[in-house]
Amino acid sequence: MSYQVKLETFEGPLDLLLHLIRENRMNVLDIPLAVVTQQYLEYIKLMEELDLGVAGEFLVMAATLVHMKSRMLLPPDETPEGEEPPEDPRTELVDRLLEYQRFKEVAADLAAREAEQGLRYTRGGPPLVGEVEGPLSLGLFELLAAFRRVLQRAEGGAVLEITRETLDVGQRLLRILDRLNAESPLAFTALFEGQRTRAELIVTFLALLEILRRGLASARQAEHLGEIMVYRALAPAAPEAVEAAVREVSSAPS
Amino acid sequence: MDPESPQEPMLAQPEALAILEALLFVADEPLPLDQIAGIFGDRTPDEVRCLVEALNGRYTGEASGLQVQEMAGGLRLTTRPDLASWVQKLNRVRPARLSRAALETLAVIAYRQPLTKAEVEGVRGVSADGVLRTLLERDLIRIVGRKPEAGRPILYGTARTFLEHFGFKDLTDLPTLREIEDLLAESEARRGTADVAPASDDSTSPDRESEEPLVSEASESPDPPTPHAS
Numbered sequence: 001m002s003y004q005v006k007l008e009t010f011e012g013p014l015d016l017l018l019h020l021i022r023e024n025r026m027n028v029l030d031i032p033l034a035v036v037t038q039q040y041l042e043y044i045k046l047m048e049e050l051d052l053g054v055a056g057e058f059l060v061m062a063a064t065l066v067h068m069k070s071r072m073l074l075p076p077d078e079t080p081e082g083e084e085p086p087e088d089p090r091t092e093l094v095d096r097l098l099e100y101q102r103f104k105e106v107a108a109d110l111a112a113r114e115a116e117q118g119l120r121y122t123r124g125g126p127p128l129v130g131e132v133e134g135p136l137s138l139g140l141f142e143l144l145a146a147f148r149r150v151l152q153r154a155e156g157g158a159v160l161e162i163t164r165e166t167l168d169v170g171q172r173l174l175r176i177l178d179r180l181n182a183e184s185p186l187a188f189t190a191l192f193e194g195q196r197t198r199a200e201l202i203v204t205f206l207a208l209l210e211i212l213r214r215g216l217a218s219a220r221q222a223e224h225l226g227e228i229m230v231y232r233a234l235a236p237a238a239p240e241a242v243e244a245a246v247r248e249v250s251s252a253p254s
Numbered sequence: 255m256d257p258e259s260p261q262e263p264m265l266a267q268p269e270a271l272a273i274l275e276a277l278l279f280v281a282d283e284p285l286p287l288d289q290i291a292g293i294f295g296d297r298t299p300d301e302v303r304c305l306v307e308a309l310n311g312r313y314t315g316e317a318s319g320l321q322v323q324e325m326a327g328g329l330r331l332t333t334r335p336d337l338a339s340w341v342q343k344l345n346r347v348r349p350a351r352l353s354r355a356a357l358e359t360l361a362v363i364a365y366r367q368p369l370t371k372a373e374v375e376g377v378r379g380v381s382a383d384g385v386l387r388t389l390l391e392r393d394l395i396r397i398v399g400r401k402p403e404a405g406r407p408i409l410y411g412t413a414r415t416f417l418e419h420f421g422f423k424d425l426t427d428l429p430t431l432r433e434i435e436d437l438l439a440e441s442e443a444r445r446g447t448a449d450v451a452p453a454s455d456d457s458t459s460p461d462r463e464s465e466e467p468l469v470s471e472a473s474e475s476p477d478p479p480t481p482h483a484s
Contacts, residue, residue, distance in 0.1 A: 011355075012380030057380055100377060102431060106361035107354065109429065110420055114351060117421035119335035120323065123282055139354075 011140045013061035014100045016043055019141035021097070028097055031090055033072055037065040046144060050202060068093065138212075138219040138228060146228050147205045150192050154201060170246035172207035177242060180217055184232035188219070191230065207249075214245055264296045267308065274305050275331075284328030284418065326417035327424055359385045360394060360416065364428060367411035368398045374410070386410065394419060 020039050021028050044062060047054050071089040180186060191208060195201050208230070211217045221228045265273070277290060287299035294302070306322050306329060313320055323332050333341055352360070355378075362377045363369065374382045389395040398411040412425070422428060 012378060014379035055380065061379070096377075096379070100379070103358055103361045103365075103377060106365065106431070107357035110357050110361060111351070111354075113420040113422075114357075116335065117419065118351070119338040120321075120332035120421075121338070121341045122330055122332050123279070 012055070013040075013058045014097060015139065016040060016058070016141055017061070017093075017097060018101060018104075019139065019145070023145060028094060028101070031094065033065065033069045033090065037062075037069050040065055042148075043141070043144060046148060050206065064093070138221055142221060143205075143209070143212075143219070143228070146188050147201075150189060150205075151198070151201060154192070154196065154198070169203055169207050169210065169249045172203050173210055173246055173249060174242070176204070176207055176211060177216060180230065180232040185220075185229040188228035188230060210245060210249055214241065216242065216245065265294065267305075270294065270297070270305055271309050271312070274302070274309055278322060278329060278331040281330070284326040284330045286328040290329070323421070324423050325421050326414055353385075355380075355385050356388060360389060360412070363389075363395055363410055364412050364416065364425075365431075368409035370401055370407040370409055372407065 017036065017040065020026075020036055020043075021031065024035065024039075026032065026036070041062060044054055044058055047058075068089040176191060179191075188208075192201055192204055195204060208219075212219055215233060217233055218231050219228050220231065264270075273294070274290065277285060277293065287302050290302045291297050291299045297305070303324075306324070310322050312318075313322075319334050319337055321332055321334055323330050358378055359374060359382055362374050366373070366377075371382055371386060374386070386395070390397075393413050393415040395410050395416065396413040397408055399409045400406040401409050416422075417424065417427075
């Protein structure tokens with residue numbers, strides 16, 4: 001499986017940590033390092049399996065987490081008289097997370113304003129801007145979390161696959177779009193129905209990521225960790241856009 | 255009537271409103287209040303603001319499709335937000351919305367400017383190359399100089415299009431970080447999404463208390479707004 005979803009750098013290690021903290025309902029001021037580190041590494045592993053291009057920053061953070069965990073496991077040294085007790089090794093990371101969280105809030109506010117302002121038109125309108133990569137309407141890690149659940153559920157009946165079949169992300173992409181045209185919204189889990197091999201599941205997930213990334217559909221989650229619903233795009237996708245998508249994913253060297 | 259002569263009696267309101275409307279119609283960029291005041295010759299920028307309120311009042315009364323919005327250091331005539339779906343039938347392409355990464359990067363730059371690429375990357379924990387390039391291309395950020403340290407890295411700041419894109423009057427119009435939290439709590443309570451039309455049109459009535467814009471020309475380096483830590 002060498003098809004790589006080009007995600008650029010939408011999400012980084014801090015995003016993943018914030019996602020884990022939310023998913024586990026942790027208090028960012030008192031993060032249980034062992035649990036977080038373990039889950040963080042699991043996500044990295046899954047991302048590598050999906051060939052999502054794990055950037056170096058993720059690995060640096062992994063090393064940082066492991067290092068912090070080990071520091072917290074060491075017995076505390078006797079603090080000499082009059083000296084400050086050693087700082088909680090998590091402090092610096094927590095500060096970074098809080099700061100980043102703050103800016104995420106600002107970004108959300110900016111998004112709302114952008115939408116409001118976009119409803120106004122002026123003479124001599126805005127310059128035409130070329131296709132800009134659409135946002136993954138739902139965060140990558142929310143999608144990964146949902147996919148993990150699908151994988152775990154399938155584990156029970158999954159056939160160990162060494163299949164010769166060329167599993168084509170492009171074809172799956174078309175299949176998904178067809179289904180969406182017939183029925184929208186579709187539940188995320190419904191997209192994987194009937195698929196039994198791990199490779200099939202992965203192909204479906206990658207096809208969905210491509211669809212979302214190109215704005216050919218959008219995904220929403222009513223509540224945290226709830227079912228994700230995939231919606232057909234409001235404007236029917238131009239055939240050229242769909243063709244281009246299929247062509248681009250299929251041309252990835254295999 | 256010579257508009258430059260300060261001796262002339264003040265233009266009567268109806269006439270002044272008409273002139274203001276004509277100026278705004280022709281302008282294809284936000285028109286600074288000072289410039290309008292200069293054109294009138296007999297009114298201060300604050301008095302021009304009063305005229306704008308009067309004009310907006312008339313528009314509302316007539317259920318006009320237009321509004322005057324104060325933003326990016328000046329005034330612009332825009333269509334009413336609730337008419338967007340009609341205007342879109344003219345097939346006017348709108349710039350695509352910004353990605354989350356772009357918005358977050360912009361947020362960091364807006365509140366912390368001027369800063370280097372490395373400093374931006376420090377906050378988000380990811381490489382900012384692609385995003386910075388996109389933002390530069392869309393004229394939302396600009397290069398404001400270089401940091402006087404080893405390597406003399408480039409410093410970034412917001413550009414004037416940033417203000418227009420988000421409907422800010424000027425950099426001091428950016429909400430304080432505490433206000434952001436309140437705003438988000440509010441909109442979550444309303445179950446609002448980014449696609450909901452604005453609930454109020456506060457943005458159209460000029461704010462009497464707003465300070466003079468810090469940025470009047472895109473070429474001037476703005477003072478960074480003080481990020482209020484709460």
